[in-house]
Amino acid sequence: MAVTGFHHVAVAVEDLDGAVDAYTRLFGMTLEHRERVEDQGIEAASLTIGESRLELLASLGPDTYVGKFLAKRGPGMHHVAFEADDVAAELDRLAADGAPLIDEKPRAGLFGLEIAFLHPDATGGVLTELVGRG
Amino acid sequence: MAVTGFHHVAVAVEDLDGAVDAYTRLFGMTLEHRERVEDQGIEAASLTIGESRLELLASLGPDTYVGKFLAKRGPGMHHVAFEADDVAAELDRLAADGAPLIDEKPRAGLFGLEIAFLHPDATGGVLTELVGRG
Numbered sequence A, B: 001m002a003v004t005g006f007h008h009v010a011v012a013v014e015d016l017d018g019a020v021d022a023y024t025r026l027f028g029m030t031l032e033h034r035e036r037v038e039d040q041g042i043e044a045a046s047l048t049i050g051e052s053r054l055e056l057l058a059s060l061g062p063d064t065y066v067g068k069f070l071a072k073r074g075p076g077m078h079h080v081a082f083e084a085d086d087v088a089a090e091l092d093r094l095a096a097d098g099a100p101l102i103d104e105k106p107r108a109g110l111f112g113l114e115i116a117f118l119h120p121d122a123t124g125g126v127l128t129e130l131v132g133r134g
Helices: A016-027 A065-073 A088-095 B015-027 B065-073 B086-097
Strands: A003-013 A030-037 A042-049 A052-059 A076-084 A114-118 A129-134 B003-013 B029-035 B040-047 B051-057 B076-084 B114-118 B130-131
Touching: A003 A016, A003 A129, A003 B003, A003 B040, A016 A030, A016 A042, A016 A052, A042 A065, A042 B003, A042 B065, A065 A129, A065 B130, A076 A088, A076 B076, A088 A129, A088 B076, A114 B114, B003 B015, B015 B029, B015 B051, B029 B114, B040 B130, B065 B076, B065 B130, B086 B114, B086 B130
Parallel strands: A003 A052, A076 A129, B003 B051, B076 B130
Antiparallel strands: A003 A076, A030 A042, A042 A052, A114 A129, B003 B076, B029 B040, B040 B051, B114 B130
16 A cells, blocks of 8 residues: 555635635745646645645636636635555556546646546545655 | 644545545555544544544534535535644634634544634635644
8 A cells, every 4th residue: 555645635715825825824834836737727836834735726717627616616625635656556456446536547737746536436525636756 | 833734634424434444445544533422413533644634524413513514515525624732822823813713712622632613714715623732
């Protein structure tokens, strides 16, 4: 078993600047990265505190995956990501276990990381991501 | 600043046994505690992997806070908890900063921990908890 803990918790936000300001001011988190990804329609920021990482996701428009999430559910928690030694090997293991996957192969995610998403049905309604070690 | 990282991520689930089984089998998490709390109307389990902790919350009935959450939003992520050295001191600091609080003083939470909740408006829609060191 080569999942080693959370990589991050991701939150969909309406106002990225306001959310970065809130988490740095209220909890002393540190801005690690900020990136605008036009082809995913998002602007994202990652914040750290101790060994923990929060990812803030803002939409660049209503037809993006974050825009649709915000319209349907409002701002709030979007997904949980676990860190994996080897994302491809974990996907093979999970598929063999019958877990429903969104991504059958690893793909490039934010901040240059290798990622894959599991379907929320695998985990009782939680959208779950695997992230390779950076 | 005395918030040191995530304490746990909490998930509202329909089926506690099924969720404990899924997280232990799929990700190699370890069951740490399980507790039925009649006066809160919940049964909860905490699971760990590495330095990370997931809290699974099941409802004992429709009129409980988890039951109402499940009826409104369905199963999924419920709140994020940060660990604090001194919950009372953090609440005073947050209140002075203008952050809206649900609990103005620490209270007893699950598993014997001292806790307090911030209002989701403080953090862009995320229900946020502070947890004292156990």
